[in-house]
Amino acid sequence: MRFIAAFAVMAFHYMAASRSLWGEYPTEIFASVNRVTTLGILGVELFFLISGFVILMSAWGRSIGKFAVSRISRLYPAYWFTVVALYVLYNYTDVTGFKGNLYPIHYLINLSMFQEAFGVLHAGGVFWSLWVELKFYFLISIIVIIGINLRRAMAFMWVWLVLVVVAEYLENDLLTEIVMPRQAPYFIAGMAFYLIHRVGPSVTRWGFVLVGYAFAVYAALERVQSRVDAIGLKRFPAPPEAVIVAITLIFLLMAAVALGWLSWVKWAPLTTVGALTYPLYLLHQNVSAVVIPGLRDTLNPWLLTALTMAASIVLAYLVYKLIDRPGQRLLRRILGGRRPVRNE
Numbered sequence: 001m002r003f004i005a006a007f008a009v010m011a012f013h014y015m016a017a018s019r020s021l022w023g024e025y026p027t028e029i030f031a032s033v034n035r036v037t038t039l040g041i042l043g044v045e046l047f048f049l050i051s052g053f054v055i056l057m058s059a060w061g062r063s064i065g066k067f068a069v070s071r072i073s074r075l076y077p078a079y080w081f082t083v084v085a086l087y088v089l090y091n092y093t094d095v096t097g098f099k100g101n102l103y104p105i106h107y108l109i110n111l112s113m114f115q116e117a118f119g120v121l122h123a124g125g126v127f128w129s130l131w132v133e134l135k136f137y138f139l140i141s142i143i144v145i146i147g148i149n150l151r152r153a154m155a156f157m158w159v160w161l162v163l164v165v166v167a168e169y170l171e172n173d174l175l176t177e178i179v180m181p182r183q184a185p186y187f188i189a190g191m192a193f194y195l196i197h198r199v200g201p202s203v204t205r206w207g208f209v210l211v212g213y214a215f216a217v218y219a220a221l222e223r224v225q226s227r228v229d230a231i232g233l234k235r236f237p238a239p240p241e242a243v244i245v246a247i248t249l250i251f252l253l254m255a256a257v258a259l260g261w262l263s264w265v266k267w268a269p270l271t272t273v274g275a276l277t278y279p280l281y282l283l284h285q286n287v288s289a290v291v292i293p294g295l296r297d298t299l300n301p302w303l304l305t306a307l308t309m310a311a312s313i314v315l316a317y318l319v320y321k322l323i324d325r326p327g328q329r330l331l332r333r334i335l336g337g338r339r340p341v342r343n344e
Contacts, residue, residue: 107123
């Protein structure tokens with residue numbers, strides 16, 4: 001599922017969003033599929049939904065120390081590599097696509113992953129979602145500290161949902177930054193799906209899913225509409241009904257997981273496919289900045305897109321094998337973690 005989400009985001013960036021690379025609107029180049037590729041923007045929302053499920057699963061029964069080790073070792077090795085690679089790419093080559101106005105100190109701050117908290121631009125275009133994930137980790141750490149059980153998880157979800165409503169009503173910037181009204185519905189619904197998977201369905205747990213779904217539809221419609229307003233429906237053909245269908249399918253897919261309907265999927269290589277998703281997500285946009293501008297005038301755009309996707313996937317696999325997995329092991333040893341590397 002994570003690979004599906006990453007591939008959707010990659011298709012969106014390559015075939016619907018990167019006008020600066022193609023020299024024209026990619027939705028016009030790939031007109032036959034533009035009603036699908038524009039919806040790839042919602043792949044990030046699928047990531048958030050999956051995170052709600054997986055992070056609660058990862059945190060259950062762990063101390064705050066072990067939870068912190070698992071998150072730090074999971075996130076940082078591939079991320080540090082990406083930040084360094086982007087610094088080299090934009091300071092020692094003539095590649096300009098997605099180049100930010102950053103100084104070396106900004107790249108150093110980006111290594112912390114807390115750059116948004118310091119008002120520093122992200123070195124990579126997709127890094128904004130990592131800040132959202134980090135804030136979710138800090139929030140869920142509250143119940144990790146006191147010990148997660150069913151009652152406390154449910155209470156946490158209730159409180160978070162109430163604070164989302166309060167933040168929307170008050171329009172307070174600080175509260176909005178903390179409780180994330182636009183992303184919280186996905187995390188909360190993902191947590192509810194995990195509880196359904198772990199202890200079984202209930203009216204309350206399905207209630208959280210339905211409320212999360214309603215809020216998620218609202219947030220997704222707002223996010224996609226901002227793109228439509230910017231360049232027009234003709235150039236970004238993602239009408240409201242298509243957005244609703246996409247969010248509905250995302251939630252139905254997670255419901256199938258929660259209810260065990262996909263437990264028959266046991267093909268071993270899927271573990272590796274899921275693991276390389278993170279470096280793929282981090283790197284794919286900048287790979288396109290290297291490949292597409294130099295070949296767009298000589299290669300068929302469909303072939304060029306396929307080539308760029310293949311290059312991104314191969315690079316992601318190499319980073320996973322040579323950087324990410326060994327880096328996770330090393331960080332776990334340094335930070336005192338004893339558990340083997342898991343794809344959480």
